Amino acid sequence: MNLIDFSGDAFIVAFTLYCVAFIMYALAVMGRRFRKRDPEAHLAKWGKIAFVTTTIGLIGHLLYFFTRWAGSGHVPVSNMYEFMSFLSMAIMIAFLVLYFIYKKSLLGLFALPLAILIMAYAAVFPQQVQPLIPSLQSYWLGIHVTLAALGDAFFAVGFIAGLMHLLRTVNFSGTDKGSRREQRWLELVMFAIVVLIGFILSVYSFRAAGYQAEFNQTLVDPKTENSTIVKVEYNMPPLVAPYQSETESMQSFLGMKSPLMEAPSWMHGVNAGRKLNTVVWSLITGLILYGLLRLILRKPLAKVIQPALHRLDPDDLDEISYRAIAIGFPVFTLGGLIFAMIWAEIAWGRFWGWDPKEVWALITWLFYSVYLHLRLSRGWQGKYSSWLSVIGFIVVMFTLVGVNLIIAGLHSYAGTD
Structure with a gap:
């Protein structure tokens, strides 16, 4: 070893x-x-x-x-x-x-x-x-x-x-405005922690399932206006596709056979779409996990x-x-x-x-x-x-x-x- x-x-x-x-x-x-x-x-x-x-x-x-x-x-x-x-x-x-x-x-x-x-x-x-x-x-x-x-x-x-x-x-137990505000903000911090946990769970879950999607993205150099095509690989279902890209291969997920949207043009870089997709999945998984915890704990x-x-x-x-x-x-x-x-x-x-x-x-x-x-x-x-x-x-x-x-x-x- x-x-x-x-x-x-x-x-x-x-x-x-x-x-x-x-x-x-x-x-x-x-x-x-x-x-x-x-x-x-x-x-x-x-x-x-x-x-x-x-x-x-x-x-x-x-x-x-x-x-x-x-x-x-x-x-x-x-x-x-x-x-x-x-x-x-x-x-x-x-x-x-x-x-x-x-x-x-x-x-x-x-x-x-x-x-x-x-x-x-x-x-x-x-x-x-x-x-x-x-x-x-x-x-x-x-x-x-x-x-x-x-x-x-x-x-x-x-x-x-x-x-x-x-x-x-x-x-x-306080019901005044100040106490309620503190309660809400503190719970928001707990929600942020749950979103981080949701990110980790979603990444590992899709990785264990072997999920994969590939896109061909066209990148244009703003100085020379020359374009190149690069391959972008996803390991999570692409809710957000790369900007100016075409789908090469994509596994179906819950009936979804194509991305729901394209990354905005102002997000630069070959990995911008994939990063935004990761953020979206983190929020979705965090919301689901937080909702389940609140449902179970009722507090x-x-x-x-x-x-x-x-x-x-x-x-x-x-x-x-x-x-x-x-x-x-x-x-x-x-x-x-x-x-x-x-x-x-x-x-x-x-x-x-x-x-x-x-x-x-x-x-x-x-x-x-x-x-x-x-x-x-x-x-x-x-x-x-x-x-x-x-x-x-x-x-x-x-x-x-x-x-x-x-x-x-x-x-x-x-x-x-």
Whole structure:
């Protein structure tokens, strides 16, 4: 077995152990609720077992990272599979750092599902080791990407603690305008998480079914007006076909034998139609999954989760969220901006080029700058601070995922296939 195969097995082991640890955290919380004698001891016992399992999973994740590095000859952060895998590993590292500081095992109840989702999302992309394009053949790649991802990971833990704070403090029995507004916005966040789960489920479902469709798309160079025909492959039923394309082959799905619409002309790039199709399927699957959950639970998802957090101190969660972001901000500043600009100068001959990923990295940095300013200078704490931490991580996820799915740019090399 070569190192690349071993790294793939280590990835699967880490993913499995994270799933087991999450189940243990869930059982610890559920058992505490139904245990009449010493429920806190029950939570502490199973929380420690879950923590140990998480640590072993992280060791497996580190094995994946270093063996893939050794097998490929470069830091494994050069495409979406490698980057998202590293991000999930960084989230677990950030979680463990904050755990050692605050000893709040229930953070794992939210940190682990986030890491698991990101690992599952990573596995959607091609996993083969790819040769680096010239602009990536620099040690600045590892410095820039790993530090940016580590900063994002601490932002993720800040989001987790902020979301837990909101779930703990929002008044679901309140009927006043303010309470209803908080309930709606919090439920919208839960819906967004379900949409991400729906995306992963839809991709894996159609992949397991072996679905495939092919189109011949005509691309016109706006400068020379020369046209070329390229083949575009879909692994999900094409609700949206590529712009200016003809169907070469398409499997029927629920009686649908042709695409419902064509991608708009303003969406540039050979993969634009396929990306839009993926977004549409994610929303459809997320809506169906969310509807089923609401039908089964008969309550808003946030309201269902709230009882599990009633013993947590909201002030502790607020403090953890702030500390995580305070740690992540300088790390992200170095990796996401300063070292990124140095690498851009080396790779493309300019420090800044208004590429979509660069712009959204700057927006992320500015948002968290505002967060820290309002927190330290204006005294924004509690719910205000928590909402900002949640919104901030939504900006982070759009920078990492949305830009690749919706906007084409120099960073689109990152494995959007």
